[in-house]
Amino acid sequence: MAFSRSALRRKLDTGAGTAQSDRMIAPPSKAAAAATVANHPVLQQLLARSYPAVMGVLNVTPDSFSDGGRFLAPDHALAQARRMIDEGADIIDVGAESTRPYGGRQAVPAEQEIERLRPLLADIVALGVPVSIDSMKSTVVAFALDNGAVIANDVWGLQRDAGMAELVAARNCPVIVMHNRDHVDPGLDIMKDIAAFFVRSLEIAAKAGVPAGNIVLDPGIGFGKNPEQSMTALARLDQLERFGLPVLVGASRKRFISSVEPSEPHQRLGGSIAAHLIAAQRGARIIRTHDVAETVQALRVASAIEEKR
Numbered sequence: 001m002a003f004s005r006s007a008l009r010r011k012l013d014t015g016a017g018t019a020q021s022d023r024m025i026a027p028p029s030k031a032a033a034a035a036t037v038a039n040h041p042v043l044q045q046l047l048a049r050s051y052p053a054v055m056g057v058l059n060v061t062p063d064s065f066s067d068g069g070r071f072l073a074p075d076h077a078l079a080q081a082r083r084m085i086d087e088g089a090d091i092i093d094v095g096a097e098s099t100r101p102y103g104g105r106q107a108v109p110a111e112q113e114i115e116r117l118r119p120l121l122a123d124i125v126a127l128g129v130p131v132s133i134d135s136m137k138s139t140v141v142a143f144a145l146d147n148g149a150v151i152a153n154d155v156w157g158l159q160r161d162a163g164m165a166e167l168v169a170a171r172n173c174p175v176i177v178m179h180n181r182d183h184v185d186p187g188l189d190i191m192k193d194i195a196a197f198f199v200r201s202l203e204i205a206a207k208a209g210v211p212a213g214n215i216v217l218d219p220g221i222g223f224g225k226n227p228e229q230s231m232t233a234l235a236r237l238d239q240l241e242r243f244g245l246p247v248l249v250g251a252s253r254k255r256f257i258s259s260v261e262p263s264e265p266h267q268r269l270g271g272s273i274a275a276h277l278i279a280a281q282r283g284a285r286i287i288r289t290h291d292v293a294e295t296v297q298a299l300r301v302a303s304a305i306e307e308k309r
Helices: 005-013 021-025 030-035 041-046 074-086 110-117 121-125 138-146 164-171 190-208 227-235 237-243 256-260 269-281 292-306
Strands: 053-059 091-095 131-134 151-154 175-178 215-218 286-289
Touching: 053 074, 053 292, 074 091, 074 121, 091 121, 091 151, 110 138, 121 131, 131 138, 138 151, 138 164, 151 164, 164 190, 175 190, 190 215, 190 227, 190 237, 227 237, 227 256, 227 269, 256 269, 269 286, 269 292, 286 292
Parallel strands: 053 091, 053 286, 091 131, 131 151, 151 175, 175 215
Antiparallel strands: none
16 A cells, blocks of 8 residues: 555645644544554554554664663673563664764764674574664665564654665565654744655655555654654644554653753653653554663553553
8 A cells, every 4th residue: 555645635634633632632542543554564463452562772872862882782782672572672673873863963874883783683683573773774774674673763754865765665664754854943833844744755655665554653752853842743643643654652761851850861761651651642553762661561551541441
């Protein structure tokens, strides 16, 4: 299944107004979940439960905003992957270049990303859960897929590397399409910008032959957004239902939490869980987090409580 340009525009025009308050606080309906496109078998398995799948963050970088340097050594990275799986992670998301949503990112060449991945990726894949590769470079994603990764996680939503869409189409792998901006614009209607970005990304995907059932959307909390815009994206997340695709949210330890309650990244567990529970209520089907055990527990308990309604 692929969306044509006209079909995408119709989806945007339908229900484009702000959701009513009662809908904003309600969990997504089973009918809405059933209507979500997810044809790839990996995604079907991940999205089969009533509560979101959990993606554990594994940064094998020296400069990530929250845990830079902690898991750069291969043995530390492998131990952390094992720990997250034991805690309930459904996916391990491995990144070898910091994307640092708040600026100050030190770009590295693809060869350096690959050298950081080479000594550890196969061992992480061997642990038995799906592995995604967090990279904006198609050559790095190709290396990771060749070595057992099964999901591409592109923080520029197929719009930065011209070869990314063709690669994920040729490999028939799931791809996470994240909204991003080079600069924050405080006057922007962030939901309109996210929607327009996704229309462009899906047009690129369709042209390359990427099936719609392989695509997951990510509003990019913290990326190209000020704290107010990040919170707006979470509050209005259910507006993305118009695309009919699964949504991933990664609000873990992000700076918008500190705008409400001043804190350092390692002090933002409570805010991260609050944001992720709201995201789940608004329809997120995958939650990306540094704190796997606590997030899994929160999502499972919330789901169990909802079942008693």
